[in-house]
Amino acid sequence: MSQTETATPAPKTSHAHQLHVLKPERSRLGLMRPDHSKSVFIDWLTTVDHKKIGIMYGAIALFFLFIGGIEALIIRTQLIVPENNLISAERYNQLFTMHGTTMIFLAVMPLNSAFFNFLIPLQIGARDVAFPRINALSLWSFVAGALVINFGWLLEALQMMGLFAASGPTAGMTDLAPSGGWFGYAPLSSKEYSGVGTDFWIMGLQILGVASLTASMNFIVTILNMRAPGMKMMRMPVFTWMSLVVAFLIIFAFPAITIALGQLMFDRTFGTNFFNVAGGGQPILWQHLFWIFGHPEVYILVLPAMGIISEVLPTFSKKPLFGYSIVIFSGAVIGFLGFAVWSHHMFTTGLGKVATAAFSLLTMAIAVPTGVKIFNWVGTIWGGRIRFTAPMIFSLGFVWMFMMGGFSGIMHAAAPADAQQQDSYFVIAHFHYVIMGGIFLALVSGIYYWVPKVFGKMWTGSLSTWVAVLIVVGLNVTFFPMHFLGLLGMPRRTHTYLEGFGWSTYNLVCTIGSYILAIGILLLLVDLIRCLRSGEPAGDDPWDARTLEWATTSPPQVYNFAKTPIIPARDALWSHKHGPEGKKITYEDDHGHGIHMPSNSWMPLIASIGFVPLGLGMTLKQAGVPYMGSLAIFGLFVITLGLALWAIEGPGGFHLHPEEDEA
Amino acid sequence: MSDTATAHHDDGHLSLNNDNKKLLMWLFLGSDCMFFGTLISTHLIYRKIYPESFDPTSLFSLELTSFSTFILLMSSFLMALAVSAMHKGELKSFRRNVLGVIFFGLIFLGCQVYEFAHFVHEGLTLSTNTFGSTFYMMTGTHGVHVAIGVFWLICMYFYSHTGKMDAHESAVDVEIAGLYWHFVDIVWIVIFTAVYLIEFI
Ligand code: HEM
Ligand SMILES: [Cu+2]
DSSP states (O other): OGGGGGGOOOOTTSOSOOGGGOOOOBOTTSSBOOOTTTOHHHHHHSOOOHHHHHHHHHHHHHHHHHHHHHHHHHHHHHTSSTTOOSSOHHHHHHHHHHHHHIIIIIIIHHHHHHHHHHHHHHHHTOSSOSOHHHHHHHHHHHHHHHHHHHHHHHHHHHHHTTSOOOOGGGTTOOOOSOOSTTTTOTTTTSTTTOOHHHHHHHHHHHHHHHHHHHHHHHHHHHHHHOOOTTOOGGGSOHHHHHHHHHHHHHHHHHHHHHHHHHHHHHHHHHOOOSSOGGGTOOHHHHHHHHHHHHHHHHHHHHHHHHHHHHHHHHHHHTSOOTTHHHHHHHHHHHHHHGGGOGGGGOGGGOOOHHHHHHHHHHHHHHHHHHHHHHHHHHHHHTTOOOOOOHHHHHHHHHHHHHHHHHHHHHHTTSHHHHHHHTTBHHHHHHHHIIIIIIIIHHHHHHHHHHHHHHHSBOOOSSHHHHHHHHHHHHHHHHHHHHHHHHHTTOBTTOSOOOTTSSOHHHHHHHHHHHHHHHHHHHHHHHHHHHHHHHOOBOOSOTTOOOSGGGGSOSSOOTTSOSSOEEOOSSSHHHHHHHSOGGGSOEEOOOTTOOEEEOOOOSHHHHHHHTHHHHHHHHHHHHTTOTTHHHHHHHHHHHHHHHHHHHHHHOOOOEEEOOOSOOO | OOOOTTOSTTTOOOSSSSOHHHHHHHHHHHHHHHHHHHHHHHHHHHHHHOSSSOOGGGTOOHHHHHHHHHHHHHHHHHHHHHHHHHHHTOHHHHHHHHHHHHHHHHHHHHHHHHHHHHHHHTTOOTTTSHHHHHHHHHHHHHHHHHHHHHHHHHHHHHHTTTTOOOTTHHHHHHHHHHHHHHHHHHHHHHHIIIIIGGGGO
C-alpha cells in the first residue's frame, strides 16, 4: 500500500483536478489496476466512488421506473372498460406482478440507494463509504438481480414466436414471467401452479437481497465510524439518521424473506415440504415469513423519503427542523414497531381473536410516531419564511398526500373494517397514496433539491410547476376513486369486470388519471434532461441550505472535502454562514499528507456478473433447458474467482494533493 | 490491509473506537441471527404442529451429536487461543492453534456428513415429511457456515506463511474470523438444545 504513494508525483503546483496525472499502480496481484483516465467507460465500470455509484443507481432506477410505469399503463388500459380483452388474464397477472416487484425493488429502493450513496458521505464529512469496493459490489449485484428477475419477458417473447416451450420440471407451464403477485403467496407459487417465472422471481429477489444486505452493512459502518470530528450522532442530518434506521431494518428484515425464498426454492427444486400441503406443509407459514419482511419493507421504502422531507422543509422555511430529536426518535420507534405489525396483512386468515386484536392495536400504535412526524413538519414550516421552489412544492405535496394514505391505513388497522377492505381496491388506494403520493413525491423533491449539487447545473424555467400539478392531479384522479371501487367490492388483481356493478365510471376515471400521471412523469424526465443539457452553473450553495453536503463544490470533487471538516453544530453549514464566531466549520491541517483515495477495481463487477449465470442456470434448469446446471456452477465459480482476486488484489489507493482552494 | 477508504494514517476519523471491519462482522452476525432464527423457528413450529408424525429419537444418536458438539466447543477454545497468540505476535502458537481449529472443524463436518448419510439410509430425506425438510435445511445451513469458516481459516494458515502477517492489522483479521467461529459455535449450541436434546425430555 505504501509503495503507491510514490505512484503520484503530486506536484503541489498543478490544479486540483489533476486526475490525469494519476497512473494506475500495480495491485498485489501483480496486475495493473483499471486505468480510470483511459476511458470513461472503464472508469464507470470499475469505479468505487460513492458519488458515481449513486448516480448509476439513480439512472438505473429511473429506467425501471419507466418500465414499471409502462406495465402500469397497460394494466390501467385493460381496465378502462368492462370486459375489455386487450390482454389475456395470464398476461395481466404477469404485468401486475412485475409492476409491483419492479416498482418496489428496482425503482424505489435503488432510488433511495442513489440518495444514500451520493449524500451520506457528504453529509457526515467522510471521504467515501467505509468499504468502497463492497459498495460497487452492491450496485452491480443489484443490476444482476434486475436482469434475472426480468429475464422471463425474453422467454415470453420467444414463446410467442414459437421458439421456446418449457419442458423438464415445469413442462407445460406457460407463465414464463413471474405471475404470483409481488408477495408470491404459496401455494400459488409452488411447482404445481406456476411455471419458471416464479423461479426467476425467486432467484432475482435473492440476488437483490445480497445487494441490499451488503449495502446496508456498509452504510451502518460508514455512518457510525466515518463521521468527521464534531459530527456527533445528534448533529447528523436527519436524512442520514433515517438511512441508518433503514439500514438496520434491512439487515434484520431481509433474512426472513431470504429464508422463505430459499424454502420455496427447495420446494420447487428438491421436493421439500415447507409449503407443500400434500406433504404436511402450511402455506400460511409463507404469509408470516413474507410479511415479517414485508411490513418493515414498507418502512424501508418510506423512511428515506421522510428524511428527504426533513431536509427540504427547513431549508425553504429558513427555520431549523422543529423537534429534531423527536423526529429522529419517532423514526426509530417506527423502525422497532415495524417488526410487530406484520399480521395486519393477514387479518382475514383466521389468526384468532387475541392475535387479531393485538395486531390491530399495534398497527394503530404505529400511526402515532408517523403522526408525530407530520406535526413536526407542520411545526417547521409554521411561521417560516417559505420559498415555493420546486423541491418545496413536492415536499409539501408529500405531507398532504402521505397523510391521506395514513388515514386509509388507520381505517384498515381495525380488523372488522379490514375484513371488508382486504384484497379490494381500497388497499390499492391506500398503498398508492403512501407510495406514489408519499414516497414518490419525496423522491422527486429530492431530485429537484440535490441535482444542482450532483451535476453542478441549475434548473431552468418553470416546467417543474407543471410536473407538480400533473403528478398531484394525476395521482389523485387515479387513486382516489379506488377507495370507492374497493368499498363497492371490486377485488384487486382481476383482469376484467362485468358491467352493472357500478365500477365502470370509476375505472374509466382511474385510467384517465393514470395517463395524466404518466405525462407528469415524462415531463419530469424532460425537465431533468433539459437541466443537465443547458442548466446554468449552480454554484456551491444555490438554495441557501443548512447541511454539510452544500459546503462542497457542485459537483463535489472526487475527494469530497479537500481537508477534513470539523463540525461545530447541527445544521453545520447554516451555523457556518449565520452562526456566531466560534461556530464556524474549520478544517483539519493534513500536514501536506494529501488525500488517500481508494483505487478502482474490476473485482466487484466480476463477482457480480457471476450472479447472472448462477441465477439463470438455476432457473432455466427448471424449464428443462440443457446444460443449465453447469451454467449455474460456472456462475458460482465466477463469483468465487472474483471474490478471491478481490482479497488478493488488496484495496490499493493513491494520494491526491488538491490545492487549498476550498474554504 | 483493510478495505477502507481511510485505513491510512490520519486520513479518517473513527467516531467510535471500533475498527470498521470488526463492526461489519458484528452487523453480519446480527443479520445471521435472523437467518438462523427463521430456520430454527420453522423447524420448531412444524414440530409443534405435528408432534406425533415422526419420532426423531429413534434416529438421533445423542452420543454422536454430543461428541461433535463437544468437539466444536473445544475448537472455539482453540480459536480463542489463536486470537490471543496473534495479538501477542506469536506466529508459531497461532499456527498450531489454527490447525487445531481446522482439524476439529473437519471432525464436526465429518460427523455431520455421517449423520446425514445415516439418516437418509434410514429413510429420512428432504422430501419425506416436514421434519426432513426443516431439519436438513437448518443443519445444512449451519454446516455450510462451518465449512466456510474452515476454508477461511485454511486461507489464513497459508497466509501466515507468506510473512505478510503482522501483529497489528492481522490480529484484527484473526479476531474477526474468531468472532465468526464463536458465533457459528453458539448457533450450534442452540440447535443442539432446541432440536436434539429437547426430543429426549
Ligand atoms: C399510518 C400508517 C399505516 C397503517 C396503519 C397501515 C396499515 C395497513 C394495513 C392494515 C394494511 C393491510 C390491508 C389489507 O391488506 O387488507 C396495509 C397494506 C399496505 N400498506 Fe400500509 N399502513 C400504514 C402506512 C403505510 C406506509 C407508510 C406504506 C408504504 C410506504 C404502506 C404500504 C402498504 C402496502 C404496500 C400495503 C399492501 C400490501 C399488499 O397487500 O400488497 N403502508 N397497510
Ligand atoms: Cu403493513
